[in-house]
Amino acid sequence: MSKLRAGVIGxxxxxxxxxxxYAENDFCELVATADIRSERLNExxxxxxxxxxxxxxxxLKMENLDLVSICTSDELHVEPALSAIRSGVNVLxxxxxxxxxSDCDTIVxxxxxxxxxxxxxHLLRFDPxxxxxxxxxxxxxxxxxxxxxxxxxxxxxSADRLARHTSxxxxxxxxxxxxxxxxxxxxxxxxxxxxxxxxxxxxxxxDTCMALIKYQDGTVASLEVSxxxxxxxxxxxxxxxxxxxxxxxxxxxxxxxxxxxFGAQANPVPDVMYSPEIYGNYAGILVDEISHFVDCVKxxxxxxxxGHDGKSAVEVAxxxxxxxxxxxxVYL
Numbered sequence: 001m002s003k004l005r006a007g008v009i010g011x012x013x014x015x016x017x018x019x020x021x022y023a024e025n026d027f028c029e030l031v032a033t034a035d036i037r038s039e040r041l042n043e044x045x046x047x048x049x050x051x052x053x054x055x056x057x058x059x060l061k062m063e064n065l066d067l068v069s070i071c072t073s074d075e076l077h078v079e080p081a082l083s084a085i086r087s088g089v090n091v092l093x094x095x096x097x098x099x100x101x102s103d104c105d106t107i108v109x110x111x112x113x114x115x116x117x118x119x120x121x122h123l124l125r126f127d128p129x130x131x132x133x134x135x136x137x138x139x140x141x142x143x144x145x146x147x148x149x150x151x152x153x154x155x156x157x158s159a160d161r162l163a164r165h166t167s168x169x170x171x172x173x174x175x176x177x178x179x180x181x182x183x184x185x186x187x188x189x190x191x192x193x194x195x196x197x198x199x200x201x202x203x204x205x206x207d208t209c210m211a212l213i214k215y216q217d218g219t220v221a222s223l224e225v226s227x228x229x230x231x232x233x234x235x236x237x238x239x240x241x242x243x244x245x246x247x248x249x250x251x252x253x254x255x256x257x258x259x260x261x262f263g264a265q266a267n268p269v270p271d272v273m274y275s276p277e278i279y280g281n282y283a284g285i286l287v288d289e290i291s292h293f294v295d296c297v298k299x300x301x302x303x304x305x306x307g308h309d310g311k312s313a314v315e316v317a318x319x320x321x322x323x324x325x326x327x328x329x330v331y332l
Contacts, residue, residue: 015071097310121311143247150176
């Protein structure tokens with residue numbers, strides 16, 4: 001079988017990682033990338049000998065792609081996703097699927113209409129720590145879930161880079177929202193959220209958001225997300241998850257600091273989970289996610305993170321934002 005022709009739209013930090021993973025995948029050929037920044041296209045062309053397009057529409061028209069990753073900023077997912085779908089290209093959209101439920105519905109319906117695979121990049125579905133916890137929950141090892149708690153706090157450098165394009169609920173919270181939805185076989189009934197802004201006042205966005213989520217089956221969940229940790233914080237991320245049930249509990253340290261290195265000078269904490277480099281190639285959770293998407297296209301399998309799953313997470317994130325605005329409970 002010939003190699004699948006892959007493309008990436010948006011080659012910032014994460015998009016560049018997608019591009020490299022496609023280039024290193026035995027079943028793919030990275031043929032093109034699209035970005036409005038010529039310097040990024042030049043970097044991709046130099047590294048992978050692929051074509052660069054300043055307009056993703058031209059790439060979709062010219063390259064006869066089999067699959068494409070959408071890695072633009074959150075608010076810019078919809079147009080390239082729909083253009084790719086309507087061109088008959090299978091689509092992996094980085095989380096969130098979109099920033100409102102209506103756009104999610106449109107993307108999902110169009111993917112079904114045109115018969116293409118649609119997957120949303122929710123990485124925790126491929127994280128062995130979180131996957132193991134979810135298996136314990138759905139296999140009944142902790143009995144019936146009573147409550148869930150998720151924390152995902154990040155460095156202020158992330159907010160400095162992204163806060164003008166997204167919110168802490170969408171950038172960080174969407175990970176744990178999707179994961180908790182995946183763990184609980186029930187829809188969300190209502191949401192109440194509070195936030196505070198004392199650091200990012202110049203941007204006009206929340207430093208921290210905390211939300212209470214009630215599922216229709218009675219399970220209650222608490223979500224804590226923040227992106228104002230100081231640069232002196234000793235980890236890249238402070239992430240935790242717990243689930244307490246009628247017969248037990250499960251706890252996850254999602255911070256990812258499995259290896260610590262202490263030398264004569266300060267060393268950054270090495271990435272051993274998301275995209276570590278082993279023998280010259282990427283490995284880790286992001287590779288597993290993209291490899292799964294490639295397999296779905298190659299072998300006509302159903303992605304484990306569907307467009308509907310992506311929409312469900314967006315629906316809760318939107319409810320959090322609405323609750324913050326109204327200062328009241330929001331029913332779904």
